Amino acid sequence: MxxxxxxxxxxxxxxxxxxxxxxxxxxxxxxxxxxxxxxxxxxxxxxxxxxxxxxxxxxxxxxxxxxxxxxxxxxxxxxxxxxxxxxxxxxxxxxxxxxxxxxxxxxxxxxxxxxxxxxxxxxxxxxPVAIDLSPTRVPSNPPAAELLLSDAPQCHNHTDYKSASGEFSAGTWASTPYHRRNNLYPHCELMHLMEGSVTFEDAAGTAHRFEAGDLFVVLRGARCSWLSEEDVVKVWAIYRPVE
CATH class of the missing domain: 2.60.120.10 (Jelly Rolls)
Incomplete structure (x- = not known):
């Protein structure tokens, strides 16, 4: 490196x-x-x-x-x-x-x-399946209540692609602000923020703020919190293994 x-x-x-x-x-x-x-x-x-x-x-x-x-x-x-x-x-x-x-x-x-x-x-x-950047998104589940340090957000999602097993998928997601406590990521997620910003903090207290336009990935096994103080819209690609 x-x-x-x-x-x-x-x-x-x-x-x-x-x-x-x-x-x-x-x-x-x-x-x-x-x-x-x-x-x-x-x-x-x-x-x-x-x-x-x-x-x-x-x-x-x-x-x-x-x-x-x-x-x-x-x-x-x-x-x-x-x-x-x-x-x-x-x-x-x-x-x-x-x-x-x-x-x-x-x-x-x-x-x-x-x-x-x-x-x-x-x-x-x-x-090939293009990711639609302005689809009609439908309501989706917020983070689990036991992980939230704030009121539950309003979330909306659109999935453009999902593998036959459901393990690999991609689309867009939007959410109102929320704060989620540090927890284990059981999946690997690549994100492109189209709107808003989010701050991740790991178990050691290292924090980083990503803003609109940023492209990043949180690897499977990471432990991070999530803090968004404004509405967020993102493109996502997730590998979530079937347990």
Whole structure:
């Protein structure tokens, strides 16, 4: 890890990764060991090898072809333009690519992408699924009452993609302000804040505030609290293993 990455990690709660900072630091992470098209062979990994979930960054230019994805992949464009088949994504747009599909891709020079992959499951679609940034969301359950340090929030959700097992999914979520006590994350969640802000604090008391535009992940096994003092809207991609 570079000096820049170490400095950013020092002010982040444990098991929380600032993905925009990771993308910006070309020396951070380890290059994937896979061979083949640049889509799979050139990504810098932000998470350790092993396990069903991996998160990495791709710097893409030109075009290529993937014969078959080894797992579902949530794709977020940090900068530039990415075309996958008939789907074109610009800055801060995202999509889910179901495992097993093959596709042609094309990227403008300097395109930066974050990819969250989940292997071992059965895809929930047969073609790329774009994440709708302004869908009609339906009411969803707030955090469990025993975890709340505030009144229960009003939450609304829209799921664009869910694997056949339900373990890997993505969509958008909105909530009124709330405060949740420190608790164990049984899942791995990538988040892009579209509106509002949230402060995470780990068990050691290290806190970090993420604001609209930030892209980050809270890894499975982390212990963090949540404090949002304004309405929040986010894109999410979650791996939640079935117990």
């Amino acid at each position: 570079s000096v820049v990455a170490e400095a950013r990690a020092a002010v982040l709660p444990q098991d929380c990764i600032d993905l925009r900072a990771f993308v910006a630091d070309a020396e951070a992470g380890v290059v994937a060991s896979e061979t083949g098209d640049a889509w799979v062979s050139t990504r810098r990994m932000a998470t350790p090898p092993g396990g069903p979930v991996s998160i990495g960054a791709l710097a893409l230019s030109g075009e290529g072809h993937v014969d078959a994805l080894p797992g579902d992949e949530f794709v977020f464009v940090v900068d530039g333009t990415l075309t996958i088949g008939d789907l074109t994504l610009g800055r801060d747009e995202s999509a889910m690519l179901p495992g097993g599909i093959g596709f042609d891709w094309r990227a403008a020079a300097g395109t930066q992408v974050v990819v969250m992959r989940c292997t071992g499951g059965t895809p929930g679609a047969s073609a």
